Amino acid sequence: MIANLIDIARTFLSAYYEIFYDLFKFVIIAYFLLLNFSYLLTTIISFKFLREYVYRLKSIVIEDLIFSSQPPPVTLLAPAYNEAATIVESVKSLMYLNYPDYEVIVINDGSKDATLDKLKNAYQLKKAARGPLSEIETAEIKQIYQSQRYPNLWVIDKENGGKADALNTGINYCQTPLFCAMDSDSILEKDALIRLVRPFLENENTVAAGGIIRVVNGCKIKSGQVTDVKLPKNILAGFQTTEYLRAFLSGRMGWDVLNATLIISGAFGIFQRKTAVKVNGYDTSTVGEDMDLVVKMHHYCQKIDQPYKVTYVPDPVAWTEVPEDLTTLGKQRQRWQIGLYQTMTKHKEMLLNPKYGLVGMVAFPYFYFLEMLGPLIELPGYILLGIAIILGKVAGIYTVLLLMVAFVFGITLSIVSIGLEEMTFRRFSNLGDLAKLYLLAILENFGFRQMTAYWRIKGILAAIRGTNSGWGEMKRKGFGNDS
């Protein structure tokens, strides 16, 4: 029976081989062109609007904004799982933000290490009562603590339930109109909160806003603040630095201008509590809970015809540590791809649905076809090209030129992003770092990108199999003097 089926398949494939081959070639080329032109388009848009944005920032005086605009109170939600190495320093950085009225809730999601003990000792935690204002279902809460040193610091110790579950716990106990979801190992700049609240002051319909994530590896940190921005020595972290610049300065800015922001990084985003509760908080069944929440908010507000705005602002900064070894990085990328797959398939009714405007017609198809399914085309494309080269089926000149197009395209996008950084925020003050960024922008095309495609394929296959990867644990070096 099986032998027969194989024979049938073989006959079928032999008969239609040429069609398959041509179709696959067409799909690969179409994918390549669409993806790169999307990048190019968002980069061009970002180029125009980022400059305008940064110029406009000159009319904003942060001190003035803090004292004369009555910014609403905010609760910082910092979920933690096995973060003993960094938790004390990270929380310390949260206690001295330049913001008039905020609370910090650290949610210890059943850590197996000394996370809770370190917090207890460092911040003199004492058992305290605090009631939930909403009832999103979460894992059981063991105890709530309040710091004796900082009355606005609370710690909720709960059973393990995953990051989304921890954030939902935080939402339940949040008593302010806005909450800021962040990673407990991220470092927020002093003005980050007021800068990220600004979109809520400028537009009452704002339901969510995300800031920029920058790579902390290699930077100098003092008293919980980044004092000297440097490129990481580790090459993998270096590649990720250029990647983050490209994603946040070119990609997200471009999508925001189109009013089609679909992703707000879980490491740093502010949300309207009311709307988050209405959509039942984060989805605990997906590992892409950050993207899922944003998509749900789009979905909900469009459905009830409520004017709303989901936005990205490039000046509030959260610094995060990125993986420096292949195993951890691979796991992280697989996790991201699983999250993307889960969110895209869960909300697929938004795909090409004009009811959802640009989000449904442009952003969603981009993420669905190019970001989610893309790796399934990209990697076989490399393999097919490899086979064709070996067999001499592709004229040498074509091979060389096609590869050059792909690489030069990638390099151009990275170099433009580095240019955008220099035109706007200029965080890398060292000329040597600028030269290194250029070098990394070239080198990442030879291996790093292909590895990323491989991890993403693994991620998508794992997602199809229904694998869920829980907390994305990472090896931490901790925030010493030189991170």
Next chain:
Amino acid sequence: MITEITYNFLQNTPFEELLNPAQQFTVDITVIIILIVFISFLFIISVIFALITLVLRLKNYLKGRKWSNLEERWHNDLLAVLSEAEEPRILLDKVKNEHKLYFLDYLFRFALRIKGQELATLTEIARPFEDTLLKRLSEGDTTQKVRAIITLDKLQLPVDKADFIQLLDDPSPLVSLYAARAMIKQEYSDQKEVLEKIVATLPRYQDWSYRLLSNILAQAGSQRAGFLRKKLLDKSLDKKTRVIIGESLILLNNIKAADTAARVLQNYPEDDLAKTCLGIIANTGSPQHRTIVRSYLESSNPEIRGKAIQTLGTIGTQEDIPDIEQAFNDQSNWIAYQAARALRQIKAEDVLQKISDQEGAKSQIALQVLQN
């Protein structure tokens, strides 16, 4: 060897057709030219951007060095002038014509850190350069205009009505808003008319947070509370404008505003206005407003119910305790939280204690309020 392995691998598979020499590609010169042009184009863009970035870096470096040198030169003199050890003229003589704007920016940044007599001295130092800023108001782009308004405002330079009133109609709402903020603090002889104009301009800023807008309006000061109360009653104004006016009255802690808010509440206004008026009564109302507040306890909008409970907490009496306690049965925990705070304010700790002794989330809310 790799070729051999691949040949063997593909033999007897559906893809063995690939091994057929007839499948060889033919070279199309047009395609090659297109690809080469495209690569060259991308390459040139990369190189141009890389060069622009380097030039920018150099330019920024030189600019930064120039400004820091200038600031260094001004800094000691400025400190000497502020401590009255030197005459302002010494410093002013050092400011070249082309550096006027930068000098004003430097003074502005300095002004953010000082107040009182030192700020007054800074105002005197900035006064000769006022025209530079006024020129920006008429000729600058949006950012330059806003920056000029903020600088004039912070350096406490006189804000001439003639220069500013037209800015309220500036095509940019941002310029208009900042102009309104600068004018509202002034004491023009016809300040009431200026306020009328500002209130009429408020719908232009519809998207902005009412917290920010009410804060700006409140800077008109208590002496303008009567005007604002009258406007709160004005039904011809749009609802958001009335909400902003109401919120500014809360910030002004105006006692008489509670009566005005109660009058508005008699007509069961739209949700946001009702919340604001309840907020006014919570802030400056008295037990005589209890009846109207109580009528909102059954509102279908939980935010209004919560606000009514909160208001009863501040103006209510012991008679209101059962109603507030009843609010603990509301399905919304947020309302329970407001009720707990209200009970605490009304000094009904015993009731709170009783609730906290029970099981469940609401008892934790009661306990939290008792403990804090």
